[in-house]
Each structure stands twice: as C-alpha cells, then as structure tokens.
Amino acid sequence: MTRWLITGAGGMLGRDLCRLLAAGHVPVLPLTRHDLDLTDERAVGCALHRARPAVVVNCAAWTDVDAAESAEERALRVNGEAVRVLARACAATGARLLHVSTDYVFPGHAGPPYPEDAEPGPRTAYGRTKLAGERAVLAELPRAGTVVRTAWLYGPYGRNFVRTMAERAAGDGVVHVVDDQYGQPTATADVARRLMALGRGPLRPGVFHATAGGHTTWYELAREVFRLAGADPERVRPTDSGALGRPAPRPAWSVLGHDRWQTAGLPRPRHWRDALHAEFAAVAAGTAGADGTVSIQGGASCAR
Numbered sequence: 001m002t003r004w005l006i007t008g009a010g011g012m013l014g015r016d017l018c019r020l021l022a023a024g025h026v027p028v029l030p031l032t033r034h035d036l037d038l039t040d041e042r043a044v045g046c047a048l049h050r051a052r053p054a055v056v057v058n059c060a061a062w063t064d065v066d067a068a069e070s071a072e073e074r075a076l077r078v079n080g081e082a083v084r085v086l087a088r089a090c091a092a093t094g095a096r097l098l099h100v101s102t103d104y105v106f107p108g109h110a111g112p113p114y115p116e117d118a119e120p121g122p123r124t125a126y127g128r129t130k131l132a133g134e135r136a137v138l139a140e141l142p143r144a145g146t147v148v149r150t151a152w153l154y155g156p157y158g159r160n161f162v163r164t165m166a167e168r169a170a171g172d173g174v175v176h177v178v179d180d181q182y183g184q185p186t187a188t189a190d191v192a193r194r195l196m197a198l199g200r201g202p203l204r205p206g207v208f209h210a211t212a213g214g215h216t217t218w219y220e221l222a223r224e225v226f227r228l229a230g231a232d233p234e235r236v237r238p239t240d241s242g243a244l245g246r247p248a249p250r251p252a253w254s255v256l257g258h259d260r261w262q263t264a265g266l267p268r269p270r271h272w273r274d275a276l277h278a279e280f281a282a283v284a285a286g287t288a289g290a291d292g293t294v295s296i297q298g299g300a301s302c303a304r
C-alpha cells in the first residue's frame with residue numbers, strides 16, 4: 001500500500017492528517033520537527049531515501065506571521081529554502097509532494113474569490129516566504145508537485161480561533177472581534193481529506209485551494225461559535241483590525257475560489273458553516289474522538 005510521509009506532523013494540520021490516515025489504515029510515517037528538521041538538508045535526503053514514501057505531505061512551516069516581519073530570513077529558510085530541498089529529495093526518490101500553502105500569498109483586496117491561477121502579491125514577510133516555497137515546488141516538481149493553499153484553519157489540535165472562542169463562550173463578559181476581514185473558516189479535517197484525495201488519485205500538479213465554501217468575518221464566526229456553545233452571541237462585539245495594531249497586516253479579503261476541484265472531477269468543498277457544525281464538538285473538546293489518537297513516532301533518523 002502507498003506509504004505517506006508527513007513533515008510537521010506535530011502541528012495543527014499535521015496531527016489531524018496523521019489521525020485520518022491512520023484511521024483509514026494508510027501506512028504513514030509522521031515526522032515532527034523533533035524527528036526531522038526540514039532545514040537539515042542531509043537529514044531530509046536521508047529520511048526520504050530510507051522511507052521511500054510514495055506521497056510526501058509538507059505540513060511543516062514557520063507559521064508565526066507577526067514574528068516573520070522581523071525574522072524574514074529565518075522564516076524563508078523553513079518556508080522557502082527547505083521546501084526546495086524537500087522537493088528535490090522527492091524528485092530524487094520518485095515521491096509526489098503535496099505542499100501546504102496559504103491565502104497570504106495574495107494581497108487580500110476585496111473582489112471575486114481568488115482563482116487558483118490568480119497572480120500572487122503577498123503583503124507580509126510570511127506571505128513572501130510561503131510564495132517562495134510554492135514556486136520551489138512547482139519548479140522542482142513540474143509533474144509531481146501540488147501546492148494546496150488553505151486559510152483560517154481550526155481543528156481539534158493546538159490553539160486556534162474556534163477553540164479560543166469556545167473557551168470564551170464558556171466564561172462571562174464580552175469579547176471584541178474584528179469584522180473587517182473576510183475569509184473561509186476551514187476545518188483541518190477537511191484539508192486532510194482533500195490532501196488524501198489528491199495523494200490517492202492521479203498526479204495533479206499545480207495549485208488547489210483547500211478552503212471551505214462561502215465566506216464570513218471573524219466576528220460572524222465568533223458569533224456562530226457562541227451559538228454552538230449555547231452562549232449569547234450578543235456577547236461578541238465588532239471591532240476593526242486597526243485596533244489590534246499587529247506587526248503584519250492581515251488580508252482584508254481571504255476568499256479563495258475552488259474551480260480546480262471541479263475540473264479535476266472532485267467534489268467542491270463544503271460550506272464553512274456545515275463544516276463548523278459537524279466538527280465543533282471535537283474542536284471545542286480538543287479531541288478528535290475515539291478513532292483520534294495517533295502516536296507521533298519518528299524513526300527516519302540517519303546515522304551521522
């Protein structure tokens with residue numbers, strides 16, 4: 001059976017993907033940063049030559065958007081240069097690579113949803129480094145490299161907006177949430193299923209957008225979480241991004257189009273509200289349910 005190797009397997013998306021692969025009895029080698037630091041070129045080559053996976057999914061990334069503004073070179077090492085090394089190792093071993101990227105490659109100006117082939121134009125250091133990674137994958141693996149952009153992730157593992165709002169709903173008082181940014185809240189489980197569909201099917205090089213259908217604001221999302229938690233949504237109050245004063249500007253419009261799924265003969269993503277309702281209990285509890293425990297074990301280390 002096709003073997004999968006997951007980098008960044010200790011992160012929010014990586015853990016959920018490993019859980020779903022394991023639940024589907026797919027042989028998977030989950031590698032956390034501790035098991036495989038992507039910036040260690042020799043270790044990356046060694047891991048792939050040893051494991052000989054058919055599919056590699058890169059869930060590892062520098063994801064601290066604000067910190068990247070003052071540490072762009074360090075972020076680029078992980079999100080750009082290391083991705084090129086990984087893509088070359090995939091080419092050398094005949095693996096296909098599914099590389100996870102972000103809506104931050106776009107400038108975020110309001111308009112129609114960004115199609116997969118829209119011209120990128122990142123406004124943040126994080127976005128520039130992620131775009132460098134995308135370009136490396138598409139250049140090194142023109143037949144076997146797929147970039148999967150996602151956005152506004154939440155899931156049962158790690159800190160995320162939906163979990164934080166569920167916790168706030170359980171307390172008292174009001175919470176102020178920005179209502180001037182539009183996007184597509186996306187469950188990690190949905191991205192994982194999309195990655196699994198891409199990894200199992202024929203090679204589909206190029207770009208896919210793995211975000212939920214529809215769109216909303218963080219404010220409306222918070223209100224929906226409060227409703228689901230049985231709390232009064234009037235406790236959520238609108239504010240604007242300027243009030244937060246963060247180092248990296250957030251895109252005002254993070255709405256991505258999904259036409260490529262249809263062209264590839266795959267179903268379009270479900271609406272964000274349907275996904276949130278389905279996933280909420282597991283996310284709020286911070287557990288993926290009875291089938292959900294996957295022990296993260298490495299084992300691809302090479303003798304120095």
Ligand SMILES: NC(=O)c1ccc[n+]([C@@H]2O[C@H](COP(=O)([O-])OP(=O)(O)OC[C@H]3O[C@@H](n4cnc5c(N)ncnc54)[C@H](OP(=O)(O)O)[C@@H]3O)[C@@H](O)[C@H]2O)c1
Binds near residue numbers: 014033058061062063
């Ligand atoms: N979260 C979102 O809303 C969102 C939105 C758009 C796109 N994405 C993309 O989705 C992907 C997964 O994000 P996520 O939310 O799961 O992020 P995450 O929870 O921060 O996970 C990223 C993982 O990468 C690991 N990592 C960092 N540097 C590494 C290195 N040099 N070598 C190996 N592993 C390294 C981290 O390990 P440590 O924790 O030990 O540092 C962490 O486990 C990323 O490509 C991200 O850009 C996420």
